[in-house]
Amino acid sequence: MKRIALLGMPNTGKSTLFNRLTGSSARVGNWPGVTVDLLMAKVLLGVDMVEIVDLPGIYNLHGFSEDERVARTFLEENPVDLLLVIANSTQLDRQLALILQLQALELPMVVALNMDDEARRLGIQVDTALLTRELKVPVLSISAKQGFGMGRMRQLLTDTLAQVGTAKSADLNRVFGDDDALEARLDQVFRSAVQMPLTATDRLTDRIDRVLLHPWFGLPLFFAAMLALFEAVYTLGAPLQEGVAWLLQTIKTEAVEAAVAEWHPMLQSFLLDGIFDGVGTVVSFLPIIVLFFLFMAIVEDSGYLSRAAFLMDAFMARLGLDGRAFVMQLMGFGCNVPALMGTRVMRSRGLRLLTMLIIPFSLCSARLQVFVFFISAVFDPWAAPLVLFSLYIMSFAAAFLTALLYRGRLANQDPLLLELPPYRFPTLPQMWLRGWREVAHFLREASGFILLGVVLVWALTHYPADVAPAGPETLAGQLAALFAPIFAPLGIDHLMTIALLFGFVAKEVVLGAMAVIYGAGEGELAGIVAGSTDWVQAYAFMLFVLIYTPCLSTVAVLKQESKSWRFTALAVAWPLALAWLLSFTFYQTARWLGF
């Protein structure tokens, strides 16, 4: 099968084009370094199946960050039939350099000048016919986001593939860095083929930046926007979640209970109290997850992330980090795993490890479910969004404290050089794609280890069968008693201890486990929890959930990316210790103050 590799500078729209060509749902974002790993998909071009590979962006062929290494190694070790090189039409003055360098590889090449829509708006004119002649490769203007030129793109790829010889891997030693000859050629090609207006700046972006990057109001605006966002997720999401919970409860009482009424009581309990309540409780949070990721999609595609790096860099530098580390923390609000992978753009190992050490404190969407549940069960509606916001603040505080403590041992020498892309807004299909990605991911987890966790909890709380479920004589009860000396000082009771232990696997399991432990669906669970927990206990519990190890996937990625067991051990042990300390301090202080 023939193979096409997508190559280009970061943030030029490679993944957007990849999605267009293959119908995949690769992650897209207005931030250089969204794709940090290989992605492949097969697609029918003409009459042949062709494999298309989306690669991380590269600035040149000599970069040494981990994501650039992925692209380089792929080119060196895998034969490709055609390079599809993508450049941002509005920035050809610098992006042509990469195209010229890649020509030294002597591989068949097609050049796509992306973001034609933006070039037109800025009044930039590119003579593609002249470029084709100058570069001696086919050049096509497209807009991957709007879908302009996709038919011609497919046709061009099909035609070019029909003519290529045998596939070759690349010999990167042929490619030299920047030199005067390249510089001169770049200037000559650019001048002849590109017409720039006198001022080609994005006025709207400049105007927005004057407000959002204001020396005094920039940061307060950022935090205000964050508060507004969480408030919106909470106020819109909580009723939706209750709706789904109610629906599941109705299905259970109206249909499922009747269907299994004749079965063995143990089997009934397993199906109803175990699987249905456990998994159902987790699934009821799906609307909140979707809503949250729609907001995340807007934030990530807006280009604001780079601005956040600008605003926070001076502060982060004092913690031994840089603005990009802050951006990774924000990305971690969605899910810690891609944020950890995102640190591949950092070239200093110290900086990378320090950033990976603080990302797991980011309050990810799985933890958000636990918090939304507890907050709406225990706190007054008016206080709820503020309580949630306070947990986000705690998430930052734990991360910054950790960086402060470890910055000496993990030193940073990486210079910060970051692109500031113009503001953009995702199209509806892009948002839909993102929402769907997250739903698919969530359902995969729910049917995988969340189901497994719930089954395990059910088994532990129902064995031996002749005692009260989840009572002290059950396996779960004995396990909880074992851990009581650790969790009792935090105000966390036996039953919640079990949920916490299983939360080590993944935070989604916490609520599923609680549903099983209390033998109640989501609908009744809130009432039960409100009856057995006061707000001090609830907050201490949430603090612990916030800070201790997020999930096994995170641990696996920490190991994979750091390639060090020692670091992984530290990244698990330290948050556990910190979680206990903070939760203990909060609980005991609150009690001492008489709450």
Place this chain on the structure above:
Amino acid sequence: MNLSQLHSGETGTISALVGDPEIRARMQSIGLRVGREIAVIRRSRFGGPLQVRIGTTDLLIRPQQAMQVILA
């Protein structure tokens, strides 16, 4: 004169890049090329990064690295 000395709103022409070759190569490939005009759009407070503009590209650069960009 180097880039870190420009106030916001001022422009200069890059005449040389100095310092560590690897970082220099990096600067070059991201768009800081000799002969290009560069403008400082804004500077952040507390010694934070500068927002600079070369043609249509906006970049963040810290003052330490800006010192390695020599202006004519």
